[in-house]
Amino acid sequence: MSSESTVIQFWVNDEKVEAPAADGDMSLLNYLRDSLGLNRARYGCGAAACGACTVVCNGEAVTSCDQVLSELHGVRVETPESLGSEVQPHAVLATLVKHQAVQCGYCISGIAMRVKALLDKNPTPSKQSLDMALDHHLCRCGTHVRIKRAVYELAGIGA
Ligand code: FES
Ligand code: FES
Numbered sequence: 001m002s003s004e005s006t007v008i009q010f011w012v013n014d015e016k017v018e019a020p021a022a023d024g025d026m027s028l029l030n031y032l033r034d035s036l037g038l039n040r041a042r043y044g045c046g047a048a049a050c051g052a053c054t055v056v057c058n059g060e061a062v063t064s065c066d067q068v069l070s071e072l073h074g075v076r077v078e079t080p081e082s083l084g085s086e087v088q089p090h091a092v093l094a095t096l097v098k099h100q101a102v103q104c105g106y107c108i109s110g111i112a113m114r115v116k117a118l119l120d121k122n123p124t125p126s127k128q129s130l131d132m133a134l135d136h137h138l139c140r141c142g143t144h145v146r147i148k149r150a151v152y153e154l155a156g157i158g159a
Contacts, residue, residue: 010072012036013082024070029053031069032079040080040109044138051137054110055079059121061114061133080109083116092116092154099150103141111137115151125155 007018012032019031032038032055041064044052048066055064056078083090089097092112102108111134118125118133125133130151139147152158 008069008073010074011076012038013077013079019069021070024068026069027065028055028067028069028072028077029064032064032077038079038081041113042106042109044106049138050107051110051114052107054113054136056113056117059117061117061136063136078113078116080113083109083112090116092119095150095154096147099146099153101143101146101150103143107137107139107141111139111147115154119154123155127152127155127157130155130157 006021008021008024009016009018011017017036019026019035023031029041029043032041033043041055042052043065044050046065048063051063053064054061056062057067057072057075059076083093090112092115093108096102096108096112114133114136115130118129122129131148134144134148134151
């Protein structure tokens with residue numbers, strides 16, 4: 001049996017990982033959290049509805065709770081851990097913090113990943129495209145106004 005058929009190879013934050021092909025039905029979210037110890041992608045609904053688990057796969061924001069490992073061979077995954085630390089945060093995180101958009105923080109990792117993916121493709125997206133991107137995310141703390149203010153600033157749009 002070839003090595004390709006026994007493992008699923010992909011990249012997580014530029015590190016190559018190999019998951020057993022037998023785990024092909026496992027969700028990417030569970031793999032990140034339970035196998036790799038990467039806990040910043042959050043489990044919210046488990047049904048691709050809240051956005052808390054959002055990561056970036058090959059440049060596209062996706063909910064990791066409904067991605068299965070068997071479909072990830074060769075894919076480059078970016079997780080919220082790629083957005084730096086409290087001391088040296090990515091600009092998206094730093095701007096969310098600046099606007100006090102982070103309350104409990106549960107939704108923020110997913111939002112930050114979706115906004116990063118959008119800005120990586122187009123640094124000056126329209127307000128409408130930003131609003132549509134944020135529609136994928138629930139914030140139970142109700143900080144949507146602050147989140148939008150931060151995201152508009154990142155795109156160079158006045159609130
Ligand atoms: S946990 Fe994945 S979208 Fe809610
Ligand atoms: S800051 Fe608490 S869910 Fe958004």
